[in-house]
Amino acid sequence: MPRTSVALLLLSAATSLAQLPTAELKRQVDAMRPAMESTYQQLHRAPELSRQEEKTSAFLAAELKKLGYTVTDHIGRYEDGKPAFGLVGVLKNGDGPVVLVRTDMDGLPVTEATGLPFASTVRATNPQGQDVGVMHACGHDTHMTVFLGVAKMLADNRKAWHGTVEMLAQPAEEVIAGAKAMMADHLYDRIPRPVAVLDMHDTNNYATGTVATAAGPLLASSTSVYVTFHGIGAHGSTPANGKDPILLGAEFVVLAQAIVARQIPAQTPAVLTVGTFHAGTKNNIIPDDATLGLTLRAYDEQARQTLVTGVTRTANAVAAAYGTAPDKMPTITIPEQTGPTINDAGLAAKLKQTATAVIGAANVGNAEPIMGSEDVSYLTDGGKIPLGMFWLGVADPAKLEESRRTGKPLPNIHSPLFAPVYGPALPVGVEVMTATAMQLLR
Ligand SMILES: [Zn+2]
């Protein structure tokens, strides 16, 4: 067979991958682009804080209903017993597998400084009762827009797939509580258990118009820990009459770094950061207590355990070394934690193959794992359901190039200056996610 025919054959194999021919997929998504851009701007203008996503969830529920999905909303119960705004739209389309596509909905307590014409001016009250600016600084507005685009593509092209698709919108991702709350509210008793969870997140680490993925860890587990040292208050001039919890805390901050440096194998990534240290009210008073807030990051569960037990042992050892009474040993609590985000090897390969067929190999990158975190792993029921996740690039290619050259990072997610180049990214997100879902729904 001449070379050209082989190439043509390969090309036709690639374009037929998505069952819906790639050219037709692209034509339909292109036609949706103006509507998607206006949905994006509308969502961007109206962010809601974690656990407060009432209007956002109502909007998504209404849109999914319009597309013919059967919607169950108000799914989720937080650990404090309060209800959550999680929702799922289900579309049954004959026999076949069940595939779940996930978005998150919450904004962040960040006052937008992008100066964009559709910038958020929203203010809200945070859980501490403070008035704060609110911004979709993590790009969950991008996620929701892509999510609705995928829902429409699947609803409009039912001849191209078989099975059941579950479009799931979760609240409170930023506080690592929403996916857990939905699982605690018996999510998979309410909807069929999926064979795959598909997800994506935007990022300025990759250029707009591109995606990146990889098998294995994409994001780390995150464990928040509070350590409170109980000392004995005294006048600052007579430290021997008390027991200084600030000194204990300071010793702990330094010694705890040895857990990463000396107790975790050099090949295993781990991070221990003390992000808060609160104690005292006045220069000449030794306070009663000092409370430190830590975040622990790892891909590997054994490394996470080493960090947690190391923090506990170090805190107790520091307290004991300074003669702390047994009933005044440190109080250690873990208010929140989430597992690592680990891509299933088969799904990652499928994502890569599909994305390559749809947007071209030059636009599909290899994702480097990062130590950030996500709560999507809760939806995989502790890793029992395979996860397929990709990064959606939203960076201006020229600025990204310049930032790589100068070493000066671009304002990325969570920055008040985060301004994703959403125009080319939205269609790419819809194309890759739709084609991948269709690949699994056969
Ligand atoms: Zn975020």
Ligand SMILES: [Zn+2]
């Ligand atoms: Zn996010």
